[in-house]
Amino acid sequence: MKKTGAQKWQPLEQAVPVDLFLAEVKEWAERLGVAPAEIRIQPMKRKWASCSSRGRLTFDTELLHQPAEFRRGVIVHELLHLKVPNHGRLFRALLRAYLET
Ligand SMILES: [Zn+2]
Numbered sequence: 001m002k003k004t005g006a007q008k009w010q011p012l013e014q015a016v017p018v019d020l021f022l023a024e025v026k027e028w029a030e031r032l033g034v035a036p037a038e039i040r041i042q043p044m045k046r047k048w049a050s051c052s053s054r055g056r057l058t059f060d061t062e063l064l065h066q067p068a069e070f071r072r073g074v075i076v077h078e079l080l081h082l083k084v085p086n087h088g089r090l091f092r093a094l095l096r097a098y099l100e101t
Pocket of ligand 1 (some may be wrong): 001077081087
């Protein structure tokens, strides 16, 4: 998921712990019925997260400073790529459905 200029950066004073973030990712993975091969957290310049063709997910360290709602959006977006590899109609419909509930 690309970082865009329009994205307002709202740093939290305290970062959420890595363990908590990983727990959020795992919880959503279960809900979506996907199993990431690997989950990594590392600094990324142009993206909030990426998904390799082998199912390895990488999240930007900066996400730990982002509000829960924004983290959730990025997590669900990236996990959903394990089901749908593009940003087509199905992807957008599923993303909306998961984020609205
Ligand atoms: Zn994407």
